[in-house]
Amino acid sequence: MNWISNYVRPKINSLFSRREMPENLWVKCDQCGTMLFHRELDASLQVCTNCGHHMPISPRERFAALFDGGVFVEVPVPKPLTDPLGFRDQKKYVDRLREARKSTGEEEAMLVAEGEIARLKVVAAAQDFSFMAGSMGMHVGNAIVAAAERALKLKAPLVVFAAAGGARMQEGILSLMQMPRSTVAVQMLKDAGLPYVVVLTHPTTGGVTASYAMLGDVQIAEPNALICFAGPRVIEQTIRETLPEGFQRAEYLLDHGMLDRVTPRKAMRAELATMLRMLTNQPPPVWGELAAPTEGEAAVEPTAAP
Incomplete structure (x- = not known):
């Protein structure tokens, strides 16, 4: 050796x-x-x-931070027809779907879940922009309808986190049909007197903005999120004028009355907890391990939100 x-x-x-x-x-x-x-x-x-x-943040990461203890249950969404138009551009639509599913690990561009926020039962739906730009196809329409139906069954508020480049062109007119479908689903909640809150994230554009993303009882946005129907470059080329600084960003829309709040992501859970309890005539949220006081017990001053 x-x-x-x-x-x-x-x-x-x-x-x-x-x-x-x-x-x-x-x-x-x-x-x-x-x-x-x-x-x-x-x-x-x-x-x-x-x-x-x-x-960008995935729907699962968002739900883990939103629901109590990071615990949530997925709400099943009916599966639509795959490639109903037999669409092909540079790639086949089925190939694009396969690549998106492999890269994200998700079945489609929207995930629906139910759980508790500060001990209040809530149904939430979130779009995944990394899945074909979060585009609204038949599955997203089915997801919105499934989320609304689940909220109606539980008599719970519905919170939608929107993030999309618009309608999915590979599904043609079938994707545009999801605009009235989602609008009807939102109206079902309003008729039942259930809160519908929308959180607009970067970016929210096109047919999503023109439908369920702007129909909330309360409209919240994350800081500096782009929110529009047509993008600023398209508008500038059309009107041939220079747009104001920050045009179509969350803070600009808040100043012009299009939004109710601009809330950082870290503060979103506390904001939604307070807002949803207010909209459902519930007592303020109690933060910590102690259970909320029941009727008849001595009132306890709620701990400040983290």
Whole structure:
């Protein structure tokens, strides 16, 4: 046995050799360029800790932060026909669906779930922009209807997190039909006197904005979210004028009466808890491990929201 070759040389190589670093440990902020450690970014719910830029977040991550204890149950959504038009552009529609499902791990662009927010039963639906730009096809229409029907059955509020590039062109007129379908589903909630709250995230555009995304009893948006029907570049080319700074962003729409609130993602759970309890004539939320006081018991001052 050669002691130098078998022990000393490998020991020296291990000290000076480069260690391979995983590529997903650091994420660069699109807004300010800061390199963010992935655990720090996960803890901040995909919000840049330097500039406050809100990055995309998946529906499951959003629900885990929204519902009590991160516990929620998926609401089943009827599956529509796959590629009803036999559509093909540069790729077949079925191939695009297959790629989107592989990259996101989700079946479609909207996820519906039920759970509790500050011990109040709530149904929520969230669009996944990473799934074909969150485009509204027949499945998204089915999801909105399924969410509304579940909310009606539970007599619970419905919260929708919108994020979409508009209707899905691969489904043609069938995708546009989801606009009146979703509008009817929202009207069912209003007729039943159940709250319908919409949270508009970046970006919310096209037919989604022209239907269920702007029909909420309360309209909330995340900071700097683009909310529009036609994008600013299209408008500038049409009217041939320079648009105001921040045009069609959440803060601009709030100043012009199109929104009720602009709320950071970290504060969204507390905001929705207070708002939904107010809309359902419930007492204010009690934060912490203690159960909410029952009728007849001594009133307890609620702990401030985290």
